[in-house]
Amino acid sequence: MKLKLDLHEIYSDGRKIEEALQDIIEQAVTKRASEVEIIPGKGSGALKKSVLRFLDRPDIKAQYHRVDKDSDNWGRLFVYFRHESFESKKTISAVSQAASYTCFCCQAENRIACEISLLHEYGTETRLVECPSCGSPNLLTIRANRQNKVIVSAISGYK
Ligand SMILES: [Zn+2]
Structure with a gap:
């Protein structure tokens, strides 16, 4: 299962962004999703950076497997999960x-x-x-x- 988080709508609200990120990671873990796609939006390098900072937090990092950056498509980020049975x-x-x-x-x-x-x-x-x-x-x-x-x-x- 794949989940998607589009940050276009809330890009200016740092707190909402963090809540949305926290929520999607939690969802991925409970629903055992294999992948979360995060779309920061075109031309928002700063937003992408803050998303990466969030993903780099040790408590968050412990929950997923790895992150992939898609450089040519609006800076999308893919977070991959591995769920051990x-x-x-x-x-x-x-x-x-x-x-x-x-x-x-x-x-x-x-x-x-x-x-x-x-x-x-x-x-x-x-x-x-x-x-x-x-x-x-x-x-x-x-x-x-x-x-x-x-x-x-x-x-x-x-x-
Ligand atoms: Zn020694």
């Missing part, structure tokens, strides 16, 4: 596996938990973690091989 959540947690990495700084052996099925879906996962022994940031690259063994490499996470 209870079943698939169960499967994912069932294959959660513990793995370990060697801290790049103090060489301590630290354990982390990973979701094998997600590693297979996305290829690799990167994660910034703090070493429990020395406190240095470790940038981890996590992948799973064909035998479902998790392989983690750690490099310095200092910028």
Whole structure:
């Protein structure tokens, strides 16, 4: 199912826009829509920016999968959702596996938990973690091989 939100009518009312956005995201989640199309309206770059700012809020971001920008068609935005069923959540947690990495700084052996099925879906996962022994940031690259063994490499996470 796809939902559509046209902001033409309320483009000048920041509060209404936020309410409308909040509402459409909620609807998408409850109705399990796969996609929401947001139409800010022609020539309204500022409005598009505020929509993107809204979508970037951590509480909102947690609810959808990704955003696509359509550059040539009035700046429409597409928000895609992924709805996990209870079943698939169960499967994912069932294959959660513990793995370990060697801290790049103090060489301590630290354990982390990973979701094998997600590693297979996305290829690799990167994660910034703090070493429990020395406190240095470790940038981890996590992948799973064909035998479902998790392989983690750690490099310095200092910028
Ligand atoms: Zn360390």
